[in-house]
Amino acid sequence: MRIREFTEADWPEVWPIIREVARAGETFCYERDLTAERARELWLERPPGRTTVAEVDGRVLGTAKMGPNRAGPGAHVSTASFMVAAGVRGRGVGGGLCADALSWARGAGYAAMQFNAVVESNRSAVALYERLGFTVIGTVPGAFEHPELGRIGLHVMHCPF
Numbered sequence: 001m002r003i004r005e006f007t008e009a010d011w012p013e014v015w016p017i018i019r020e021v022a023r024a025g026e027t028f029c030y031e032r033d034l035t036a037e038r039a040r041e042l043w044l045e046r047p048p049g050r051t052t053v054a055e056v057d058g059r060v061l062g063t064a065k066m067g068p069n070r071a072g073p074g075a076h077v078s079t080a081s082f083m084v085a086a087g088v089r090g091r092g093v094g095g096g097l098c099a100d101a102l103s104w105a106r107g108a109g110y111a112a113m114q115f116n117a118v119v120e121s122n123r124s125a126v127a128l129y130e131r132l133g134f135t136v137i138g139t140v141p142g143a144f145e146h147p148e149l150g151r152i153g154l155h156v157m158h159c160p161f
Contacts, residue, residue: 001054001055001056001061001092001093001096002054002055002056003052003053003054003055003064003096003097003100004052004053004055005050005051005052005053006044006051006052006053006063010053010060010063011040013053013059013060014043014053014060014063015036015039015040016085017060017062017063017083017084017085018030018034018039018043018063018083019034019036019039020085020086021083022034022039024147025145025146025147026119026121026122026146026147026148027119027122027125028081028083029117029144029154030042032147043063043065044065045065045066045067048067048068048108049065049066049067049068050065050066050067050104051063051064051065051066052064052065052066052097052100052101054084054093054096054097060085061084061085061088061093062082062083062084062085062088062093062094062096062097063082063083063097064080064081064082064083064097064098064100064101065080065081066078066079066080066081066101066104066105067079067080068110069113069114069116076109076110076111076112077110077111077112077113077114078101078105078108078110078112078113078114079113079114079115079116080098080101080105080113080115081115082094082097082098082101082125084097089124090124094124094125094128095128095131095132098128098129098132099132101113102132102133102159105161106161110161111160111161112158112159112160112161113134113158113159113161114156114157114158114159115129115134115155115156115157115158116154116156117143117144117154117155117156118136118154118155118156118157119144119146119152119153119154119155120139120144120152120153120154120155121146121149121152126155126157129157129159132159133159134157134158134159135157135158135159136155136156136157137156137157137158138155138156139153139154139155139156140153140154140156141153
């Protein structure tokens with residue numbers, strides 16, 4: 001698997017991944033009827049942020065975006081988000097993308113990485129992030145409207161560097 005910078009030529013493979021994740025409504029606070037135009041606005045980072053793809057044999061299997069968590073006095077803490085195509089989940093794509101984001105953030109001089117909204121029912125993501133050094137520092141009860149589980153919590157997760 002190769003993780004590299006996103007290019008415009010990747011959008012036709014990235015958009016279906018984002019659309020699929022948004023429509024499922026189980027892991028991201030995105031509108032379920034998200035349009036391609038709005039997805040581009042939400043997903044493609046501008047400097048100092050970065051957007052990447054994970055590919056195997058020229059096929060995009062997942063994507064990530066990363067950058068400062070907040071502006072100004074909060075800009076020393078990074079954040080990132082990851083999406084993986086349904087057919088390849090559980091095969092290390094998300095872990096590779098997250099490890100790459102952590103490496104990038106450390107290299108860019110950030111002091112930590114913080115995830116603001118990890119859906120508590122997304123157990124595989126929570127376990128992955130914990131293996132990579134994150135801890136749940138709090139949970140906002142009922143902050144996520146899951147299509148099957150109703151209102152459930154969103155974890156805030158943190159990894160100091």
